Amino acid sequence: MSQSSSGIFGWWLCSHGEKWRSFRSKVQRPILQPQTVKKYVAPIETVTEDFIKYMENARDENGDLPHEFDNDIHRWSLECIGRVALDTRLGCLSSELTKESEPQRIIDAAKFALRNVAVLELKAPYWRYIPTPLWTKYVNNMNFFVELCSKYINEALERLKTKKVTSENDLSLLERVLKSEGDPKIATIMALDLILVGIDTISMAVCSILYQAATRGPQQEKMAEEIARVFPDPSKPINYGDLDKLHYTKAFVREVFRMYSTVIGNGRTLQEDDVICGYHIPKGVQVVFPTIVTGNMEQFVSNPLEFRPERWLENDGRLHSFASLPYGFGARICLGRRFADLEIQVLLSKLIRRYRLEYHHEPLDYAVTFMYAPDGPLRLRMIER
Numbered sequence: 395m396s397q398s399s400s401g402i403f404g405w406w407l408c409s410h411g412e413k414w415r416s417f418r419s420k421v422q423r424p425i426l427q428p429q430t431v432k433k434y435v436a437p438i439e440t441v442t443e444d445f446i447k448y449m450e451n452a453r454d455e456n457g458d459l460p461h462e463f464d465n466d467i468h469r470w471s472l473e474c475i476g477r478v479a480l481d482t483r484l485g486c487l488s489s490e491l492t493k494e495s496e497p498q499r500i501i502d503a504a505k506f507a508l509r510n511v512a513v514l515e516l517k518a519p520y521w522r523y524i525p526t527p528l529w530t531k532y533v534n535n536m537n538f539f540v541e542l543c544s545k546y547i548n549e550a551l552e553r554l555k556t557k558k559v560t561s562e563n564d565l566s567l568l569e570r571v572l573k574s575e576g577d578p579k580i581a582t583i584m585a586l587d588l589i590l591v592g593i594d595t596i597s598m599a600v601c602s603i604l605y606q607a608a609t610r611g612p613q614q615e616k617m618a619e620e621i622a623r624v625f626p627d628p629s630k631p632i633n634y635g636d637l638d639k640l641h642y643t644k645a646f647v648r649e650v651f652r653m654y655s656t657v658i659g660n661g662r663t664l665q666e667d668d669v670i671c672g673y674h675i676p677k678g679v680q681v682v683f684p685t686i687v688t689g690n691m692e693q694f695v696s697n698p699l700e701f702r703p704e705r706w707l708e709n710d711g712r713l714h715s716f717a718s719l720p721y722g723f724g725a726r727i728c729l730g731r732r733f734a735d736l737e738i739q740v741l742l743s744k745l746i747r748r749y750r751l752e753y754h755h756e757p758l759d760y761a762v763t764f765m766y767a768p769d770g771p772l773r774l775r776m777i778e779r
């Protein structure tokens with residue numbers, strides 16, 4: 395892969411204008427349709443059940459999860475997104491992975507990509523002029539991802555040759571994009587971006603949500619009661635429509651995003667001069683909408699320091715609907731948001747239905763990196779209900 399073509403990674407996230415619009419228009423419809431997401435309820439549920447088994451086995455004698463539990467959450471999100479973007483189980487939740495196994499290499503490659511993209515993007519970009527060692531390693535790492543995606547996309551292409559298709563509904567997301575676009579490169583870019591954008595965001599969000607649930611007993615119990623009411627028989631598969639009935643659970647998640655916005659803000663570069671709040675801002679200036687600040691402003695939320703999920707279920711008081719804006723807004727709003735919501739809701743429904751989460755260690759501070767999440771070992775305790 396050459397220096398210029400390697401821009402395939404983050405191509406989508408880092409591209410702008412017509413190039414971005416043209417690509418987004420090709421994949422937006424299939425990704426965002428509720429009927430697409432509905433198809434992934436059962437696969438995400440299966441992955442999540444495997445994750446809970448993995449957690450059960452990883453606990454120590456007190457029921458505490460290991461120091462590196464946040465890494466395990468990354469494995470779960472990788473496994474979920476592999477199922478969505480590549481129609482496969484990547485095998486990242488296996489507890490016996492050798493260093494050379496494909497799942498372990500995927501986990502390592504994802505970690506490397508996520509940790510280093512910020513270094514390349516935000517520090518002096520010497521790599522634009524000469525291939526620095528980090529850049530070269532980064533490109534090789536991306537080549538591994540491209541090969542991985544190509545392998546599963548070729549399998550999907552083979553499958554499509556013999557698959558009986560009577561309507562779009564018979565196709566997976568990947569198959570649908572392959573069929574409608576007729577260009578495997580589009581499917582490769584889609585899969586790569588979904589994988590690379592859809593691991594860290596959801597993992598950090600889930601770390602935050604589980605930590606808040608474990609340290610807020612009464613609110614967790616309210617979620618547990620609601621989940622038990624909506625899903626009385628835990629052995630029955632989850633029905634997509636029933637997830638809509640988890641009003642309090644969804645409000646809890648919304649409140650976590652309000653107080654601790656995982657993605658700290660959204661940026662835009664002005665394409666023309668504009669006036670914002672009376673200030674004249676010239677074209678070319680980068681404007682940031684800091685969700686981490688606005689979600690905690692008295693102007694938009696009454697008693698912002700109070701963690702109160704109920705506020706999202708009531709219709710009184712001061713509460714701006716943008717006070718919780720985890721997925722951004724407008725034309726570039728998060729493309730994976732329906733999958734992210736599904737993954738969070740399925741995980742909470744399965745986990746809190748069976749286990750009470752507690753936390754018995756030093757309180758964790760939140761750290762701002764690219765994102766905002768609890769900083770330190772997430773040693774949650776799982777107690778069977």
Ligand code: HEM
Nearest residue numbers: 588591592595596599657721722723726727728729730734
């Ligand atoms: C709770 C988890 C997540 C959060 C908080 C989150 C948040 C965001 C935010 C704030 C943006 C930028 C929006 C803007 O600029 O207005 C974004 C973009 C994006 N997200 Fe997510 N996201 C999450 C999960 C996911 C997942 C699971 C996927 C993949 C399945 C995904 C795929 C994307 C993509 C592809 C974009 C770029 C969209 C574009 O520029 O056209 N996200 N996300």
